[in-house]
Amino acid sequence: MTMEGKQFKGFNMVLLDSRNSRIHAFVPAKCEDEHYMKLKVGNVYSISRFIYQQYKKDFKYQLVRGDYQLMFSNDTNIKKLDATDTEINDNAFDFFDHADLKNLAKQTAYLADVVGIIKIHRGIEDIVNKHGKPQKQAKFTISNGSSNVNLLGQLWSKIPKRYCRG
Structure with missing residues (x-):
């Protein structure tokens, strides 16, 4: 259960690669215990044996702009790599024209936050x-x-x- 008393469904992540591409990854509650302690913000990993699936048409508040997400399972392998050999940034941003903010605030397809x-x-x-x-x-x-x-x-x-x- 969550702190609000709702059923815990899993947790979400945004993964970055060396080309500055981002993808939304979801770890369902059934395998959360197995993967949660393996993953630390800022580390670099090789991840294999995941499910690559298209978002459902009615999916709201996507973390990144894209059509697909990764779904972890009990079969997903996570191996920590040496971060000194990579060119992966710690974070990534989208920049929008100030005039677009009103439309971004009204839509529900993607999460929007103004830094x-x-x-x-x-x-x-x-x-x-x-x-x-x-x-x-x-x-x-x-x-x-x-x-x-x-x-x-x-x-x-x-x-x-x-x-x-x-």
Whole structure:
């Protein structure tokens, strides 16, 4: 049971890969005990033997924009990998035009959350990352109205079109 007294159905995750692709993964309650202690935020894993399934047409509040999700089972294998050999970011964001926020708030297909507004954009630079690969990097300041945070974002040249928003 949950703290609200409802039946626990499982837990959700957003998984990132080295191409900055995101996918929603769901671990049902029947195998939660087996997988929960294996997974820690920020670690890198090889995951196999999962179910790759299309969302039902009436599914609401998807975690990421996409048509599919991963479903874990008791047969799912999770192996922790050495994170020093990967180029997987700790997080990923979608950026939208400020004028689109009203429509985002009205829809129920996807979860929407506003972190802040980009105040200052310092341009895009060509860099070589720690693995010797060329990348583009953007520097900007984001504000929530009361405080500012300077951010450094890495841009990929092969971002799947379904993740390009804004």
